[in-house]
Amino acid sequence: MRPPTIRDVAERAGVSKSLVSLVLRGSEQVRPEKRRAVLAAVEELGYRPNAAARSLSERRTRTVGVLLNDLRNPWFVELLDGLNAELYASGLRTLLADGRQGRRLGEDLTHTFTELRVDGLIAVGTLPDPAAVRTAAARMPTVVAGTREPVLPDVDIVAGDDELGARLATEHLIGLGHRHIAHIAGRGVVGELRRRGFEAVMREHGLSGSATVEQGDLTEEGGYRATVRLLGAPHRPTAVFAFNDMAGVGALSAAEELGLRVPDDLSLVGYDNTYLARLRHLWLTTVDNAGHDIGRRAARRLLDRIADPARPGEVALTAPALEVRGTTAPPRPLD
């Protein structure tokens, strides 16, 4: 009842197991009739090679571990898609681990990847436990995607240019005539960079005085709360630039609840251009962060690094693009 092995195939085809192995790996050095005999035996027995045996012998697994921050964040899923496409094309499989689960179990997930002897690791997004990435990176080729940390020797970083993206969003709002603009900030390095871009542009336009920053988080709830605080303040902004689309949607809800119309009373910009922003009912102006593209680049970086593990780590930034939709407009004339 056991699955057939290469020896079973060899016996059936009347050849040695080595020859079967040669045929299966596509060697040219095999006479056509033997090749046919082997392939026929494979077919008849329904033989499938055993990946564990193969990788034990070859000392590689053709598998890449992906440590993901949060599958619920659509942007990460997009990135993952790009990653998969590129890796698959190079004959590498992808083993996905959701980081939230991993935090519960300490650095267990990187342990798992180490035991599996994955050929490489991609860490996507800001992970709960950066130390785990460090130890993992010491053992296998590693690329960080979609965020700028942790910065480690021999680890590549592939991410969007968050500061530039924030500049685009802010300049768009200023170009429309807004002066009093608020930013709902996110956490981590990415949050920091987007905030910095926002503040820099405001400063360049002499608007530092009317720039507000309110701390949120990456969720709708956070965006909602931050916006309620912003709009409840005495001198309310006419535009809000949110850390990401989820927070942007939260802001949308808050505005609506307070009786403000978007974009007439309040302009709103999100970030990431996830499918949320594309929903017609939301139709959020946002910054396209090219998730798919970043995924592909990260995959290529990893392939390079697997080929040459000692190459110095590089930082590659992708330029984001503004995507203007329905939630931004000139401010209403002053009353």
Next chain:
Amino acid sequence: MRPPTIRDVAERAGVSKSLVSLVLRGSEQVRPEKRRAVLAAVEELGYRPNAAARSLSERRTRTVGVLLNDLRNPWFVELLDGLNAELYASGLRTLLADGRQGRRLGEDLTHTFTELRVDGLIAVGTLPDPAAVRTAAARMPTVVAGTREPVLPDVDIVAGDDELGARLATEHLIGLGHRHIAHIAGRGVVGELRRRGFEAVMREHGLSGSATVEQGDLTEEGGYRATVRLLGAPHRPTAVFAFNDMAGVGALSAAEELGLRVPDDLSLVGYDNTYLARLRHLWLTTVDNAGHDIGRRAARRLLDRIADPARPGEVALTAPALEVRGTTAPPRPLD
């Protein structure tokens, strides 16, 4: 530069490799001082067991393959979460493959799982290639989750009771006073079942004559288009029950675009209670399909089936629950 093996550990600790193996597997039959020596050597060398070697010898991988329809559908992600939690607790890893990718490459993904000798397979949602599930199921314990097909011998099915869910939604609308109700139908068995539930309730209330079914698909776009058609027809419905939340959001957009207010002019019910429906700005009345729970159950079924591969396939349905939010209300009094 190779990672240390069990032999390296044995040498360092001054014992045999067999003893190291015993210690690592937690045997009680080892004297404490030897155990300490082994663990110290493991620590010093940074030893990690090689999963490939282990599974080759043990003839199992402690890994479950998950064939997923679409990572972009939040409901599936929720299901996945439940699945992971339960499997992880039982010491099984999860290997995720996105089906869309697989379709491009034929039944390649099940091949991959076969080669990896995963201990079991979970097929989530309606997959592009049902034949692949059939061949896979012949080789390994298999559970279908989140849909009702394909029905195969020795394969368990764990899903929501779609017909019941549709009944709940429809009865809710009728209870509010709606008479002319439309349904945006989905594809596959799940679409079929929800439509059937809708039609049955309409019939029971003598409303067959004012029940409309419009074909959509699982996306926002599909829901939007279907709703535009519905609302453009001469005798427009006062309520729409959509196949899922995505389609429901599309319907929301269509209604808005045509100048109808939800829920005053049009009531709307979705399905799945994904986080989309929970976004304050959408606040969609929907049917909670207990994705997490279904995931957990599917995992348990698979564990049972791994323990006893010959047990006959069962169908387990989870009862959904109506989640009333802001998109349903009594119809406006007739003009």
Next chain:
DNA sequence: GGAGAGGTCTGGAACGGTCCAAAGAAGGGC
């Protein structure tokens, strides 16, 4: 003091592939 019974520990055979050196077969040239 010797037999028997545990409790500990070990060597070697799997597991199912890849890889390599060498054997065997087939053709070419003289």
Next chain:
DNA sequence: GCCCTTCTTTGGACCGTTCCAGACCTCTCC
């Protein structure tokens, strides 16, 4: 017909574990 070269094919070692039968201790008991 023999030697040399070039293709084909093969046996056996190896990859890093687990598993098992048996060896080796150390007691206990008579």
